[in-house]
Amino acid sequence: MKLSGAEIFIECLKREGVKTVFALPGGVVLKIFDMLHQQKDLEVILTRHEQGAGHMAEGYAKATGKAGVCLVTSGPGMTNVITALADAYMDSVPVVCFSGQVPTHLIGNDAFQEADNVGLSRPCTKYNFLVKDVNDLAATIKEAFYIATTGRPGPVLVDIPKDVSQNMAEFAYPNSVSIRGYNPTYDGNKWQIKQAADAIAKAKKPILYVGGGVVFSGASQELLELAEMTQIPVDMTLMGLGVFPGEHQLSLGMLGMHGTYQANMAMHYSDLVIAVGARFDDRVTGKVSEFCPHAKVIHIDIDPTSIRKNIHVDVPIVGDCKTVLRELNQILRATVNGDQKDLRKPWWDQIHQWRQAHPLTYQQEKDGPIKPQHVVKRLYELTRDRDPIVSTDVGQHQMWAAQYFKLAQPNRWLTSGGLGTMGFGFPAAMGAQAAFRDRLVLCIAGDGSVQMNMQEMATAVVSKLPVKIIILNNGFHGMVRQWQDLFYNGRYASSDLGTTPDFVKLAEAYGAVGLRANKVAMLDEVLKQALATEGPVIVDVPTYPYENCYPMIPAGGCNHEMILEDPPELKKKQSGAQKVTPEDKDTVLTA
Amino acid sequence: MEHIISVTVENKFGVLSRVAGLFSGRGFNIESLSVAPTLDPSMSQMTIVTSGDERIIEQIVKQLNKLIDVIKVVDLNETEFVSRETAIIKVHTKDADRAEALRIVDIFRANVIDSTPSTYTIEVSGDPKKIEAIINLLQPLGIKDLVRTGRVAVAREPIRQAVTQTKKVARE
Numbered sequence A: 001m002k003l004s005g006a007e008i009f010i011e012c013l014k015r016e017g018v019k020t021v022f023a024l025p026g027g028v029v030l031k032i033f034d035m036l037h038q039q040k041d042l043e044v045i046l047t048r049h050e051q052g053a054g055h056m057a058e059g060y061a062k063a064t065g066k067a068g069v070c071l072v073t074s075g076p077g078m079t080n081v082i083t084a085l086a087d088a089y090m091d092s093v094p095v096v097c098f099s100g101q102v103p104t105h106l107i108g109n110d111a112f113q114e115a116d117n118v119g120l121s122r123p124c125t126k127y128n129f130l131v132k133d134v135n136d137l138a139a140t141i142k143e144a145f146y147i148a149t150t151g152r153p154g155p156v157l158v159d160i161p162k163d164v165s166q167n168m169a170e171f172a173y174p175n176s177v178s179i180r181g182y183n184p185t186y187d188g189n190k191w192q193i194k195q196a197a198d199a200i201a202k203a204k205k206p207i208l209y210v211g212g213g214v215v216f217s218g219a220s221q222e223l224l225e226l227a228e229m230t231q232i233p234v235d236m237t238l239m240g241l242g243v244f245p246g247e248h249q250l251s252l253g254m255l256g257m258h259g260t261y262q263a264n265m266a267m268h269y270s271d272l273v274i275a276v277g278a279r280f281d282d283r284v285t286g287k288v289s290e291f292c293p294h295a296k297v298i299h300i301d302i303d304p305t306s307i308r309k310n311i312h313v314d315v316p317i318v319g320d321c322k323t324v325l326r327e328l329n330q331i332l333r334a335t336v337n338g339d340q341k342d343l344r345k346p347w348w349d350q351i352h353q354w355r356q357a358h359p360l361t362y363q364q365e366k367d368g369p370i371k372p373q374h375v376v377k378r379l380y381e382l383t384r385d386r387d388p389i390v391s392t393d394v395g396q397h398q399m400w401a402a403q404y405f406k407l408a409q410p411n412r413w414l415t416s417g418g419l420g421t422m423g424f425g426f427p428a429a430m431g432a433q434a435a436f437r438d439r440l441v442l443c444i445a446g447d448g449s450v451q452m453n454m455q456e457m458a459t460a461v462v463s464k465l466p467v468k469i470i471i472l473n474n475g476f477h478g479m480v481r482q483w484q485d486l487f488y489n490g491r492y493a494s495s496d497l498g499t500t501p502d503f504v505k506l507a508e509a510y511g512a513v514g515l516r517a518n519k520v521a522m523l524d525e526v527l528k529q530a531l532a533t534e535g536p537v538i539v540d541v542p543t544y545p546y547e548n549c550y551p552m553i554p555a556g557g558c559n560h561e562m563i564l565e566d567p568p569e570l571k572k573k574q575s576g577a578q579k580v581t582p583e584d585k586d587t588v589l590t591a
Numbered sequence B: 001m002e003h004i005i006s007v008t009v010e011n012k013f014g015v016l017s018r019v020a021g022l023f024s025g026r027g028f029n030i031e032s033l034s035v036a037p038t039l040d041p042s043m044s045q046m047t048i049v050t051s052g053d054e055r056i057i058e059q060i061v062k063q064l065n066k067l068i069d070v071i072k073v074v075d076l077n078e079t080e081f082v083s084r085e086t087a088i089i090k091v092h093t094k095d096a097d098r099a100e101a102l103r104i105v106d107i108f109r110a111n112v113i114d115s116t117p118s119t120y121t122i123e124v125s126g127d128p129k130k131i132e133a134i135i136n137l138l139q140p141l142g143i144k145d146l147v148r149t150g151r152v153a154v155a156r157e158p159i160r161q162a163v164t165q166t167k168k169v170a171r172e
């Protein structure tokens, strides 16, 4: 039987196990929407902006480990979704994006709402396709899902011209895919794994540096076994949070620019770095020439380009974390002997000293302004036994969330690391909520970031996605203000947001619930109320506007040279500071 | 250091821009790039002349391999290879210069492939040094037009086998 391209599209998605499509219609995709409207297997969530659709697909993918799917129209629909594709590309998120295109005979003619979708998305997708013939559609969609979800995951675009969605073809879904230029390596080289095991046996001050690759690979169990068997401390990247239990005694927390003191010191002074699914990003290495000066480096990564991109590697292992760690554990199980706790004691004594010297800390006065860290900590404590999924936007609040919200499991943490996309948090949370309707999904947002995709509140209300947004409202682009305080002499160029909008009223305008916690004493009560509310909620928490996020390694600095608190001049300035209006700000703060 | 990288790719729409985009997007050098179909019409062969230190060349080879439309990458500098470039040079030739032009053509074993009373169009093949040399000699006569193909290269057989990097095996 012959099916239209639009019907083929739907059949393919069903066979890929897709349940939800985040979408916004337009002229050239109307046939597809028309067919979607007449079926029951796929849920269509209508977003208010294509960027929202893209981030929702990302949130869905990160929470489920499966590809997230979005569907947009040609021209502006496509250009709007680009930010989300670039975000997914940087953070290796499996997303399959379908875009509409003008009819094949008009391509290249500057037709109405035409854009070169393949050209636009080339640098920010893992691969992309323009389907010119309906007979190729099914095989193309199969390849798209295969490429997005295998090897190092990433976004894939399938561009479908209007006539292709209307034309008829015999439907046959291929069972398998074979692409001669694409064969990801899953099994690590045995000899290299043996080298790694030898190095681990010899090391006195080893450290595990684990990242997003462990999430994609589903290798948390193997990681836990390795760490416990060898008593090696674990540093997590921002993208790796949750792959190792945050409260585990072997966890040192996050490393890098805003990582913990012990995580960065342990990294700097280690004699063996075991990098697992992490890519030595500059937020982690700091100054490359002085990165881990005493260490040998083992690097396990499925993407050969990640290896030796930034840092010299002694034992490179191309392969999947899970497969490689299994093999490594097997060797170590047979060779590790003696009590590892005893063996590692001097190293752990040193780490405990670091931990005690500079733990994460903040000062919350009973009647003083609410400290943002306190909000995250309380939120964590109030929700930990509900195993929530947590998303963040980008900025200081993101870093505090990373420091204080300790996750026990992977796929619970949705954040934009590589691109650092403000506006990611809320739609990503909605995507996760769409996948898990009954779970608690929290979005820890900044007052700046959340406004970048606020329109999706309409989607949350209409599509019943009861995300709880907690806005750490400091009235600033806080992260920018922090840099201005530290490196630009306190001149707040375009970082002051004022106090608009009223987020409570804004929530209400959308038909959601808005709550506010002004005082420390009412924080718990308000948070509990939000958690007990059925639909989407915004909790607006005005926080101390001048709080800075520490530790901090200045860009390009060395990992063992952290700024741990406000420099004295800054403290003095802030002790007298009120949140001030833009006009008199300079006079007050630089006085 | 200069490297010649031989890349076998799918003979598909858009592949050239993927390769070119990789080089421009990551700030890698391209000195020349030539591309044409192979005996198997489903594949094309690219020869890319690039430069960089060891780390950069390693990244270039890995990044090329990572492209889904790339089937095979060989860094020819890891082996012995022969390379050729062709240039077509149109020179003005006043009466007095015509004999001189032909002499130069002769020395370089080049060919005259077109001629008018006032011009010769000369085709020459060889390594880049040879091409530079003939250009230098023809310049005083007055070069009207010059096109060069960029280099193509192939590993020498069978002195030593090229160290290929196929995607089927782990590369580390």
Ligand SMILES: Cc1cc2nc3c(=O)[nH]c(=O)nc-3n(C[C@H](O)[C@H](O)[C@H](O)COP(=O)(O)OP(=O)(O)OC[C@H]3O[C@@H](n4cnc5c(N)ncnc54)[C@H](O)[C@@H]3O)c2cc1C
Pocket (backbone or CB within 6 Å): A090, A091, A092, A151, A152, A153, A210, A211, A212, A213, A214, A216, A217, A236, A237, A238, A239, A240, A254, A255, A256, A257, A258, A259, A276, A277, A278, A279, A280, A281, A283, A284, A300, A301, A302, A303, A306, A319, A320, A321, A322, A394, A395, A398, A399, A416, A417, A418, A419, A420, A421, A479
């Ligand atoms: C404001 C801000 C501040 C930041 N501060 C910090 C900070 O303090 N600390 C920090 O760590 N980050 C920080 N980041 C994030 C940082 O920019 C990077 O995104 C992050 O460090 C990268 O994490 P990752 O190394 O785990 O790599 P990811 O981007 O998660 O990459 C995963 C790696 O694993 C590999 N991989 C994928 N699948 C597999 C598999 N199956 N098997 C093996 N390997 C696989 C991939 O090839 C890749 O190399 C910050 C970001 C922002 C926006």
Ligand SMILES: Cc1ncc(C[n+]2csc(CCOP(=O)(O)OP(=O)(O)O)c2C)c(N)n1
Pocket (backbone or CB within 6 Å): A393, A394, A395, A396, A397, A398, A420, A421, A422, A445, A446, A447, A448, A449, A450, A472, A474, A476, A477, A478, A479, A480
């Ligand atoms: C789309 C986008 N534009 C600009 C930036 C640069 N930027 C990084 S953090 C930040 C401020 C974020 O402010 P807010 O969301 O209020 O978070 P806070 O730092 O105050 O917690 C800005 C502007 C960015 N990351 N993303």
Ligand SMILES: [Mg+2]
Pocket (backbone or CB within 6 Å): A395, A446, A447, A448, A472, A473, A474, A475, A476, A477, A478
């Ligand atoms: Mg803010």
